[in-house]
Amino acid sequence: MKVLIVYAHPEPRSLNGALKDFAVQRLQSAGHEVQVSDLYAMRWKAALDADDDRAHLPGARFDASANSKRAFDTGSQSADIEAEQAKLRWADAxxxxxxxxxxxxxxxxxGWVDRVYACGFAYGVGEHSDTHWGDRYGEGTLAGKRAMLVVTTGGWASHYAxxxxxxxxxxxxFPIQHGILxxxxxxxxxxHVIYRSSRIDEAGFAQAxxxxxxxxDALWTTEPIAFRRQNLGDYHIPELELRPELxxxxxxxGIHVRR
Known part of the structure; x- marks a missing residue:
């Protein structure tokens, strides 16, 4: 299988850097292909702006969605955006x-999300009708792929209980898992959340x-979060409110997860 890791930490010698290196080795040793987008090492431009459309005319009004859609449709996106979209198409996870x-x-x-998730690529796709409100929330161009967050935090697990x-x-x-993925x-x-990250010593790193x-190892067998799909009857369309009987x-x- 093919795995894309999008990694965001400025220090390669950090806990995050060590865990990223471990993840690459673990996946490759299991026979998977891996690509890493190390955003700080890449000096990724975070701000979405008119420069993301190579065909944007100087002085012309910039509309984030409209410019994104036109650039995506006409092939005038900046090269760094196109490269990341190609990685997402390539990846199974x-x-x-x-x-x-x-x-x-x-x-x-x-900023990677803002720019790579172009209109026509990650949003603004699918028909809008009385029964279907775009290909999203369970449908879309990235359907059939898996995704997982690996997050470190300085707080204790009890702080986030x-x-x-x-x-x-x-x-x-939730905004990342439900809204972005x-x-x-x-x-x-x-x-996968690692707590008390600043307190992890050598023994703790082995455990982490x-x-x-x-x-x-279970990336392909773990049950996904049972988010409710938008167009399968759980929501009124076009209001997109959960039906009162649910x-x-x-x-x-929590109501947007089936139980």
Whole structure:
């Protein structure tokens, strides 16, 4: 199988760097092909702007979606965007690896999403009708592929537990897992989170590596998160509200996962 790791940490000698190297070795030793997009090493441009469309006329008004769509359709996207889209097409599985900074991904990784997820590539696809509201949330150009987050955080696991001060880790990662991965069609696996990252010593690294190795070995067999697909009847269209008979009386992020 083919695995793309999109990695976002500025220090190669960090825990993240060591875990990324371990992941590449583990996957390759199991016979998988691996590509790594090391965003800091690549000096990835994070800001989506008019320069992403090589055909954009100087002084012309920039519209993020419209320019993205035109550049994608006409083949005038910048070369770095096209290269990352080619990697996504090639991959059977995507791993996003990053430290949790201020309850989200580092800005450089968000910028990778902003630019690579072009209109016509990751969104803005499919028909809109009374029964189908675009190919998204379980459908789309990346359907049939798997994705998983590998996340490090300095806090304790209890800080991210259901009653923890930081909020449940599944809620914190929901915008990434549901909105960035499930939206364009990925089957999203439960995240692999390494807690108390600054306290991990040599013995702790051996344990962290072993745990990550088990997840990587099961990349093709782990059951994905049971996010509700948008166009299979669970939601009213075009309102896109969950039908009242499903999870009655409940609200919040958890209602979008089948139980």
């Amino acid at each position: 995507l791993i996003l690896q990053f430290p949790l900074w201020w309850f989200s991904m580092p800005a450089i990784l968000k 259901p009653r923890g001060i930081n909020g449940p880790i599944d809620d914190i990662l 499930f939206y364009p069609g990925f089957e999203v696996l439960p995240p 590596s072993a745990a990550l190795g088990e997840r990587l 999870a009655p009386g409940e609200s919040g992020l």
